[in-house]
Amino acid sequence: MDINGLLYKNRRICDSMSFHRLRSSAMRSINLDKMLLFFPFLLLITPINGMSGVGCPMGCVCNDETYVVLCERNKLDVLPITLNPAIQRLVLRNNKIKTVDAAFQFYKDLQYVDLSNNHLVNIPTKSFIYQEKLQELHLNKNKLSSINNKTFQGLKSLTVLNLRENFLEELPQGLFSIMPKLEELNLGQNRISKIDPLAFDGLTALRVLYLDDNALSSVPTSSFSVLGSLAELHVGLNAFSSLPDDAFKGLGKLSVLDLSSAGLSNMSNNAFRGLTGLRSLNLVDNKLQRIPTAQLSHLSRLEELSIGQNEFTTVEKNSFKGLSNLRKLDITGAPNLQKVEKGAFSDNLNLEFIVLASNKKLEELEEGALVGLPNLKHLVLKDNSFKALSESMVSWNELRSLEMTDNPIVCDCHLLWLSNLISMKNLSNVQCSMPLALRERPLRTLSPDDLGCSFRDPRQQAILVTLCVSAVVLLGGLGLFLFRYRQRVREALKDYKWNKRAISRKEHEYQKTFSDDDYIVRSAQQGIKPIPVTEL
Structure with a gap:
């Protein structure tokens, strides 16, 4: 029977805790070969126990069907060797393990190992020499201060290596050259200040690299030349201050670049040259005085x-010129931003999502600043200093979502259109700040009377305005006509008055000489049949 079989048989017949204590003390006093000679004697003196899972350390979960062992927060200080040698997934995070010893040689089928948040100080050479099937190794949140090109010897199938939150200070030449299948490497939150130009040599399959939160004073451009397949790079939280021309030369396939909190205050015009495939760029929390329009213009596919969180005060016209494929723009927490000019996004017709949030001094969006964006569907304007919004600022009817909370909005009749729009399209709500009687009340719940509107229906307002304008035009035209033909009008009035006086005089004389009574009397005397007289 081989060693692995013997150990597994022992796991099924011995008590796990007593064995674990015995194994720990034995490892401290004798080497592994002598300990293996001790196993036959142990088998003879240990009573047979029929309990299942007896080789699993107390507090751990061991599944012999899925070949998974989970030992988390179990206060282990060494690697257990009594586990099923066929295990494929081993999770030992949040323990007190200080080193990686030879126990790994018993588990040759491992594919996933998590030793994060332990007390690892060093990893002896060839510790993983038998882990040729291992694909993921997590060593983050430990106390590793140095590694070399023999540390990971044997890890031919490794695709993910996590060394985040350790004390690494430099990366020597050929450090990862023995891991040709590595796709993701996390070296963030260390103390790395020096990277050899050939540190990443051999990582032809690497696609994701984290170098954020280290002590780098400049972008390690020379070390990127061997990373032709890299798609995602995180180098924020360093102290770059500036980006030179071709800072990311050799990364033609890069899709995601994170430069957040990198201390950038200056960028060369050609800093991003060569990044023709970049899709996502993070420049949050730097010291940029203006939006780097010329530098960004190289990123046509962004x-x-x-x-x-930069220091610019204005989003100027054509600030994002050349970014014709831009779909999402996020300007959050810019402490000095005060205004967005009309035409700021005139070259970004594919914009779907705009976030202008938590900019405490932003109180002005120029008329039409967001007009002409046919694909804009989501607009976030929360936590700024807007007191009112113009109906002509954006194509409101095309929006699917609107977020306007935490602004000092003055709710009056000028926002009746917005209230109707919110109700009609079920957009996110807007809360009033002023007047005091309406403070914190949702705009959608306010009636036109609450907003101080004279007419409830905007159509009525339009009709009233139309009537008033028509009346003014009509009266103005009449006045102009009278003024222009005033002489003729005056003569016509005189003629009218003269004719009226003449007719009145004749009628008066007629009535005096020949009244109706006289006519009837005379007709009777002369035998003339009276003719009915009809009054005029």
Whole structure:
């Protein structure tokens, strides 16, 4: 029977805790070969126990069907060797393990190992020499201060290596060259200040690299030349201050670039040259005085841009010129931003999502600043200093969502259109700040009377305005006519008055000389049949 079989048989017949204590003390005093000679004696003196899972350390979960072992927060200080040698997934995070010893040689089928948040100080050479099937290794949140090109010897199938939150200070030449299948490497939150130009040599399959939150004073451009397949790079939280020309030379397939909190205050016009496939760029929390329009113009395929928490005061006209494929723009937390000019997004017709949030001094969006964006569907304007919104600022009817909370909005009749729009399209609500009687009340719940509108229906307002304008035009035209033909009008009035006086005089004389009574009397005397007289 081989060693692995012997150990597994022992796991099924011995008590796990007593064995674990015995194994720990034995490892401290004798080497592994001598300990293996001790196993036959152990089998003889240990009573047979029929309990299932007896080789699983107390507090751990061991599943022999899925070949998964989970030992989390179990205060282990060494690697257990009594587990099923066929296990494929081993999780030992949040323990007190200080080193990776030879126990790994018993588990040759491992595919996933998590040793994060332990007390690892070093990893002896060839510790993983038998883990040729291992695909993921997580060593983050430990105390590793140095590694070399023999540390990971044997990890031919490894695709993910996580060394985040350790104390690494430099990356020597050929450090990862023995891991040709590595696709993701996380070196963030260390103390790395020096990277050899050939540190990443051999990582031809690497697609994701984290170098954020280290002590780099400049972009390690020279070390990127061997990373032709890299798609995602995180180098924020360093102290770059500036980006030179071709800072990311050799990364033609890069799709995601994170430069957040990198201390950038200056960029060369050609800093991003060569990144023709970049889709997402994060420039949040730097020291940019203006939006780097010329530098961004190289990124014609850029779709997402985050540029908040910088020091610019205005989003100027054509600030994002050349970014015709931009779909999402996020400007959040810019402490000095005060205004967005009309035409700021005139070259970004594919914009679907705009976030202008938590900009405490932003109180003005120029008329039409967001007009002409036919694909704009989501607009976030929360936590700014807007007191009112113009109906002509954006094509409101095309929006699917609107977020306007935490603004000092003055709710009056000028926002009746917005109230109707919110109700009609079921957009996110807007809360009033002023007047005091309406404070914190949702705009959608307010009636036209609450907003101080004279007419409830905007159509009535339009009709009233139309009537008033028509009346003014008519009266103005009449006045102009009278003024122009005033002489003729005056003569016509004189003629009218003269004729009226003459007719009145004749009628008066007629009535005096020949009244109706006289006519009837005379007709009777002369035998003339009276003719009925009809009054005029």
